[in-house]
Amino acid sequence: MTDSQKTVSFHTLGCRLNFSETGSIASGFASRGYKIVPFEQSSDLVFLNTCTVTDGADSSCRNLIKKAKKHSPDSKVIVSGCYAQMESEKLSQMPEVDLILGNSEKYNVFEHLGEIETKIKIDQTNDFWGAYTTPADFKHTRAFLKIQDGCNYICSFCIIPQARGRSRTISVDQAYKNALELVESGYKEIVLTGVNIGEYEKGGEKLTDLVEKIGSIKQLQRLRLSSVEPNTITDDLLKALKDSGKYLNHFHIPLQSADDEILKSMRRKYTISDYQSVLEKIHKYFPKSAIGADIITGYPGETREQFQKTYKFLENSPITHFHVFPFSSRQGTTAAKLPAHLNNSEKKKRVKLLNQLGDQKIEKYSEQFKNQLTSVLFEQRKGEFWEGHNPEFLKVRIKSNEDLKNKIRPILIESTYSPSKHQMLGKIVLHSQRQ
Numbered sequence: 001m002t003d004s005q006k007t008v009s010f011h012t013l014g015c016r017l018n019f020s021e022t023g024s025i026a027s028g029f030a031s032r033g034y035k036i037v038p039f040e041q042s043s044d045l046v047f048l049n050t051c052t053v054t055d056g057a058d059s060s061c062r063n064l065i066k067k068a069k070k071h072s073p074d075s076k077v078i079v080s081g082c083y084a085q086m087e088s089e090k091l092s093q094m095p096e097v098d099l100i101l102g103n104s105e106k107y108n109v110f111e112h113l114g115e116i117e118t119k120i121k122i123d124q125t126n127d128f129w130g131a132y133t134t135p136a137d138f139k140h141t142r143a144f145l146k147i148q149d150g151c152n153y154i155c156s157f158c159i160i161p162q163a164r165g166r167s168r169t170i171s172v173d174q175a176y177k178n179a180l181e182l183v184e185s186g187y188k189e190i191v192l193t194g195v196n197i198g199e200y201e202k203g204g205e206k207l208t209d210l211v212e213k214i215g216s217i218k219q220l221q222r223l224r225l226s227s228v229e230p231n232t233i234t235d236d237l238l239k240a241l242k243d244s245g246k247y248l249n250h251f252h253i254p255l256q257s258a259d260d261e262i263l264k265s266m267r268r269k270y271t272i273s274d275y276q277s278v279l280e281k282i283h284k285y286f287p288k289s290a291i292g293a294d295i296i297t298g299y300p301g302e303t304r305e306q307f308q309k310t311y312k313f314l315e316n317s318p319i320t321h322f323h324v325f326p327f328s329s330r331q332g333t334t335a336a337k338l339p340a341h342l343n344n345s346e347k348k349k350r351v352k353l354l355n356q357l358g359d360q361k362i363e364k365y366s367e368q369f370k371n372q373l374t375s376v377l378f379e380q381r382k383g384e385f386w387e388g389h390n391p392e393f394l395k396v397r398i399k400s401n402e403d404l405k406n407k408i409r410p411i412l413i414e415s416t417y418s419p420s421k422h423q424m425l426g427k428i429v430l431h432s433q434r435q
């Protein structure tokens with residue numbers, strides 16, 4: 001690195017889609033001669049890719065901006081992504097912020113670097129910008145490949161269609177080329193990602209076609225889908241995932257509530273009995289599959305009985321990975337205007353109960369792995385441990401002096417999953433022990 005070489009650091013909040021986009025933007029900086037440095041290090045530019053899914057996400061963004069300026073006071077701070085798109089005026093009041101780029105403009109960041117005086121660049125274009133994890137964004141071992149953006153649904157609580165626009169997609173051929181490039185550059189696992197990937201459609205081709213094509217890449221070892229709406233899970237899709245021989249035993253199917261009245265008010269496209277059938281269908285193709293679900297509790301007007309219905313459903317369901325959110329009122333959404341908003345302490349209580357249930361369920365689910373072999377793709381060293389995920393997306397830690405970064409190893413699991421430590425413990429199996 002020369003003294004004059006410019007430096008840039010990145011931080012991403014929110015979903016896997018954001019992470020894929022940061023990867024591509026980081027790669028654009030690297031190809032223009034920038035040195036990419038860790039976020040904690042001082043740099044000429046700080047690029048923040050933000051989220052606005054809840055008010056918690058909004059305040060994380062504002063804290064992150066302050067933190068960035070604190071550890072790198074001379075940096076020019078660029079704020080992009082969904083929070084920038086929705087709250088540009090508010091952001092422009094923050095003295096720490098130099099440039100605000102919306103969801104389309106962030107890809108043109110290089111053109112705006114000289115424009116100190118124009119602080120806000122927000123566009124409403126509906127172009128599809130391809131993105132995927134690149135080595136320039138050096139944090140990830142799993143590669144996120146963006147295949148879709150935006151959403152045509154109008155779930156009552158959700159701000160994302162306003163932040164990201166209408167649904168649009170990559171072509172199957174382009175996704176295949178990107179996936180091939182990822183595999184050839186050493187990634188072993190690809191996660192297909194987007195806002196609503198089940199609605200993938202391009203020139204008559206569906207998600208099933210895309211999965212078949214990417215699944216045919218010989219050197220690809222592991223394939224995952226990010227969140228898929230339950231009403232878009234078809235037998236054809238599950239069959240294509242199964243036939244690929246690469247799809248891992250883990251699905252993420254947003255639930256939100258198990259009460260039909262609430263689901264209807266949320267404008268979700270399924271009833272609870274539809275959702276139940278989807279779970280059964282998944283287990284027909286992937287019998288031991290882990291299933292993650294987003295759950296919103298404290299939706300306006302949610303009664304104790306409705307909450308109990310959701311609790312009971314989750315208790316008896318095969319859902320293993322809970323992602324529980326208190327209802328967060330997003331300005332401009334239908335749900336924000338509904339009467340009977342619950343107070344924060346009631347919402348907190350419900351979140352806590354569901355999280356406790358989630359902890360019990362994931363621990364119970366993990367019992368089947370104890371004293372069994374599982375395969376782990378290792379991601380990072382943490383002190384004396386290496387950690388990575390098994391196919392069921394359970395974090396596994398082992399002690400090893402070997403450099404295991406981006407290596408897949410059979411691991412003997414020695415403990416059940418500890419929800420408080422977010423891990424199972426295991427050990428490498430020596431060749432002679434594998435017989």
Ligand code: SF4
Pocket residue numbers: 151152153154155158159160161195196229
């Ligand atoms: S499916 Fe619903 S919750 Fe998901 S992004 Fe679209 S509108 Fe939002």
